[in-house]
Amino acid sequence: xxxxxxxxxxxxxxxxxxxTLSGWAFLAPYGLAVAVLIALPALLNVGYAFTxxxxxxxxxxxxxxxxxxxxxxxxxxRDSVEASLFHVAVSVPLRLIAAVGLALLLxxxxxxxxxxxxxxxxxxxxxxxALAVLFLWVLNPLYGPLNQLLGLFxxxxxxxxxxxxxxRVGVVLMLLFPIGEGFIVVLxxxxxxxxxxxxxxxxxxxxxxxxLRRLTLPLLAPVLILLAVRDTILTLQVNFVPxxxxxxxxxxxxxxxxxxxxxxxxxxxxxxxxAALITIVLMVITATIIVAQLLAVRRWRILR
Amino acid sequence: xxxxxxxxxxxxxxxxGGRVRESVSGRRPGTRRAVHVLGRFxxxxxxxxxxxxxxxxxxxxxxxxxxxxxxxxxxxxPPEPTxxxxxxxxxxxPLFTYLGNSALVVAIAVxxxxxxxxxxxxxxxxxxxxxxxxxxxxxxxxxxxxxTAVWATRFEVFRLAGxxxxxxxxxxxxxxxxxxxLILLYAWSFGGIPESQLQAARLEGASWLAxxxxxxxxQVRPATLAVAVLAFTFHWANFxxxxxxxxxxxxxxxxxGLQFLRLLNPTDWPLLMAGCVIATLPCAVVFLFAQxxxxxxxxxxxxxxxxx
Numbered sequence: 001x002x003x004x005x006x007x008x009x010x011x012x013x014x015x016x017x018x019x020t021l022s023g024w025a026f027l028a029p030y031g032l033a034v035a036v037l038i039a040l041p042a043l044l045n046v047g048y049a050f051t052x053x054x055x056x057x058x059x060x061x062x063x064x065x066x067x068x069x070x071x072x073x074x075x076x077x078r079d080s081v082e083a084s085l086f087h088v089a090v091s092v093p094l095r096l097i098a099a100v101g102l103a104l105l106l107x108x109x110x111x112x113x114x115x116x117x118x119x120x121x122x123x124x125x126x127x128x129x130a131l132a133v134l135f136l137w138v139l140n141p142l143y144g145p146l147n148q149l150l151g152l153f154x155x156x157x158x159x160x161x162x163x164x165x166x167x168r169v170g171v172v173l174m175l176l177f178p179i180g181e182g183f184i185v186v187l188x189x190x191x192x193x194x195x196x197x198x199x200x201x202x203x204x205x206x207x208x209x210x211x212l213r214r215l216t217l218p219l220l221a222p223v224l225i226l227l228a229v230r231d232t233i234l235t236l237q238v239n240f241v242p243x244x245x246x247x248x249x250x251x252x253x254x255x256x257x258x259x260x261x262x263x264x265x266x267x268x269x270x271x272x273x274x275a276a277l278i279t280i281v282l283m284v285i286t287a288t289i290i291v292a293q294l295l296a297v298r299r300w301r302i303l304r
Numbered sequence: 305x306x307x308x309x310x311x312x313x314x315x316x317x318x319x320x321g322g323r324v325r326e327s328v329s330g331r332r333p334g335t336r337r338a339v340h341v342l343g344r345f346x347x348x349x350x351x352x353x354x355x356x357x358x359x360x361x362x363x364x365x366x367x368x369x370x371x372x373x374x375x376x377x378x379x380x381x382p383p384e385p386t387x388x389x390x391x392x393x394x395x396x397x398p399l400f401t402y403l404g405n406s407a408l409v410v411a412i413a414v415x416x417x418x419x420x421x422x423x424x425x426x427x428x429x430x431x432x433x434x435x436x437x438x439x440x441x442x443x444x445x446x447x448x449x450x451x452t453a454v455w456a457t458r459f460e461v462f463r464l465a466g467x468x469x470x471x472x473x474x475x476x477x478x479x480x481x482x483x484x485x486l487i488l489l490y491a492w493s494f495g496g497i498p499e500s501q502l503q504a505a506r507l508e509g510a511s512w513l514a515x516x517x518x519x520x521x522x523q524v525r526p527a528t529l530a531v532a533v534l535a536f537t538f539h540w541a542n543f544x545x546x547x548x549x550x551x552x553x554x555x556x557x558x559x560x561g562l563q564f565l566r567l568l569n570p571t572d573w574p575l576l577m578a579g580c581v582i583a584t585l586p587c588a589v590v591f592l593f594a595q596x597x598x599x600x601x602x603x604x605x606x607x608x609x610x611x612x
Contacts (some may be wrong), residue, residue: 020435024597025427026430029420033480041457048460109601114350116348119355119378130584145379148375191601237451262456
């Protein structure tokens, strides 16, 4: 989002510094919360990763690189990384296309337009757990509406959550519905574009698809990049609840996404320090993907 | 019908595209009209139906009589719909305790979220242009920190503070304004308040806090509504924090209760769907208040109460 447009106040320096100080004072509660609830825990991760802390006792011992050694020979961890990477590779592009496509399609004012948008947003207000339980029902091989829908087309349906590959597809499918945040951001960003540009483009004989390709998408590029990055992070972490409720990492570790494994280690298997190390790995993976995305986009923009 | 469509589009500050697009496509009027109606209404309606479908299956699933054999084809409505699952629900789990706990958490967490987001948004409004840009970049960085990254160690912080198994850790997201997204909503809305108003109030000797409370906040009611609703849906649905921090069954919030119900009766579908409907209903109802702002034709103007 853009910064609010305000002319710099034309006031004496003292008034201005009073104002700046007050501004920072207003930011203080939030800044404090960020420091204690985000920055401090993030730093603690690094400290705990090299100890034998179980999460149950109070005197963790330094054990050097033992956890790293354990990590390199952990097959569950390898499964977990693979599951997460698969999920991000499939889910992020699909969610982005859905959010951007729907927002651009539904942005124009039309009678009842708000209700179309509300329908698209509705799955986003379903609580995570309820959505997961709902998809247990939707994906149920015997009773589930999805297999019955496939039945209408003569397909016998899948045993969704019992088969490793379809279980992953099931999770991706479910997370295609709660896309409301990106949807709203694109709706708002689309309204900020200058209508005159489109009139000029139309006069030049540029059709709807040309306008989409030459105007809308390039102008929205910064927002789309932000959404892609944000969705990568969201996708890497929010698949915890669905996977936890839907499959609990099964079948055959196919949906043992990194957050699920971290949760298991930290809160079920008393491997607190080990979980801290995996968390660091998750952050490194996330950062790598984001940098790759930004580099790819930069190249794409130069080529244009 | 097309005429009224076009009129209302023009009245509400027609979007770039719609009107112009027609004038350039050189097809016959009949076909053009059909394509127009298809593009403007049929396709959106189809997609809207697709997205509303899961909700429909949730409601109809809850109305299915228990113990019915699997349906042979897609059921739009179950045979002999019944509300029996809703009466069985409180018998099988302490539904009202869970609802009460959820309501208590929401009643505290939503106002805290609104105050934190409002204060921070106003602080951003007061800063100079450069400082403001720095804070916005900082917010984007916070937006990009995965919550998973701080799960375990945040738990450790709260454990050392001795507040595990109370509702206090559930307020952590509220102190963080749920998401920088909500702060940005406020920052945008406060940007619509004329500079002259702020300075006049300041010259009259009002403190910045008083200006925030009496002048700024009343002018951004649409933003407050939107933030409150988004905060409500987040806190009501919050599953991870209660899962980590609440251990005693009588403190469970509804999402935890739903998970508990699923473990208890994994195949009683009408019952589970009824639980889902009860968990979803408050969020859906509350969101209907916010959709007229967040999903209006011009959400950014609506947030500022009509000004751009």
